[in-house]
Amino acid sequence: MRRAEIVTAGVLALLSIYLMWKSSFLEIGYIRGEGPGGGFWPFWLAAIMLICTGLIAFNWYRRTSPPSQSTEPLLDPYGQKMLALVGGGIVGFVALVGILSMYGAMFVFLIYYLRFLGRHSWLMTMTIATSIPIIFFFFFEALMRITLPKGMAFLEPVFNALNTIIY
Structure with missing residues (x-):
């Protein structure tokens, strides 16, 4: 656990520096x-993240945080199983974006995550899995005017119906 804390802080610090460098082009x-x-928010949020990683490293050095005092492994067998299940779900989500669209992949991922991993009821699962992609559709397509990947054409009638509400 101790090693994982400093490695994670180091990786996040490198990521922060990279994001600050890239956003400084704007x-x-x-x-x-x-x-x-254009680079204001990415730069300053990455700078705050860099400061936070410095504080994590400082606490790690002083051994004041619980992870820095721990000799336990980062993941026990249950944690490894959950990492594989959640990580596999995210890989599946990304793979489905080109086929089902961002919104369709979100729908499938939410069903997988809520029903099969979270063991929630079908009513709650379907309510959330249906409403969240629709909310995201209106947020990105109507408010932000950002078109997310639409995948293959078989979901086009759904997007056309939602677009009639927007326009």
């Missing part, structure tokens, strides 16, 4: 009359 300050530049 304006990271405030543009008069326009607002924050």
Whole structure:
């Protein structure tokens, strides 16, 4: 557990530095009359993340956090099983985006996660698995005007019906 804490902090620190570097290609300050530049939020959020990883490393060095005092392994057999089940579900979700669309893949993933991993009722599972993709559709397509991947054409009638509500 102790080694995992410092390795994770190090990886997140490297990721923070990379994100700060990439976002610095855009304006990271405030543009008069326009607002924050394109790199403002990514840069400063990554900077905050870098500070947090520094604090984690400091606490690790002083052995003040529970993980830094632990000699337990990072994952027990149950944790390894859950990592495989959840990670496999996410890999499946990403694989389904090109076939079912972002929203269809989200629907399938939520059913898998809520019903089969979380063992929730079918009523709750279907309510959440149906409403969340629809909410995301309206948020991205109507409010943000960002089109997410639509996958193959067989879900196009669903998107057309939802688009009639928007326009």
